[in-house]
Amino acid sequence: MPGMRVYVIVWIGLLVIVAAEVAATYAHFTVGAQLAVLLALAVLEAGIALLYFMHLKYERPSLFWSLIPALVVVLVLMDHFWPDAVRLLHQRLPAP
């Protein structure tokens, strides 16, 4: 297990990612690009927290492979139904 110095560096790195997220918010991207950038930064931030703060980096690889792919599959399956949100737009009844 690393010492406190490593965790302070990780903490500073996470703060930098938060700053990048706020900067990206005001960078006048399109909504789609903004969502993609913010999601990518959030996944990076969560990955660092998982590996260091939650010590997944220092556990047996079997723990990682038993837990994380299962969660990813669940989230991807949820995402699979995402296009329904767009389909709903075309199912609206005209206003009376």
Added chain:
Amino acid sequence: MGESVMSIEASPYGIPSKKLGMWLFIIADASTFGAMLFAYGYLRVANPGWSRPFVFWPTIANGIVMTVVLLTSSLTMVGAVLAAQAGRKAASLRWMSVTMLLGVVFAALHLREWLAMIGEGWRLFQNPLGGPVQFGATFFGITGLHLLHVVSGVVAIGVIGLGFRRGRFDAAHVETTALYWHFVDLVWMFVFPLVYLMNVR
């Protein structure tokens, strides 16, 4: 006979069963938050004219402070775990106290923001801007569930800290509780950009 066989069976992941139990809870809870965030995205896309009410001051600035507070609380909780594992009980308890204090600060900032929004007319099914009413339902629903996790975490750290001081709990209990606290921080890493930053005016 059965008991002796049980006692020599190795843990499949080399971790205590309570830690594995916490990991399984975290994965299940992450799916719950994932479902709520997907539902929020679904409603947002399906409702043209979605309200984007947040401005930098005070909402986003408040959100940045809340994020820094929660990230810092994760660092102090790591300090509690390292101290507990090194046998420095007093230092570990101090780190846990600071973590709890930061959790309370986060909750107070959150409630202050909620009260300001309620004062502006935001409700679970009421939008003072005239846009889709689902904004209030998703915003208060997602942030409320997260806030409930923060408050539960503060209580859990307090209970484990007291037991640790009395010798009832050990460093492994502190580490397992820290896992939960880091997860609460991890959820916020998605809530802040998706629910706050994506709704900047």
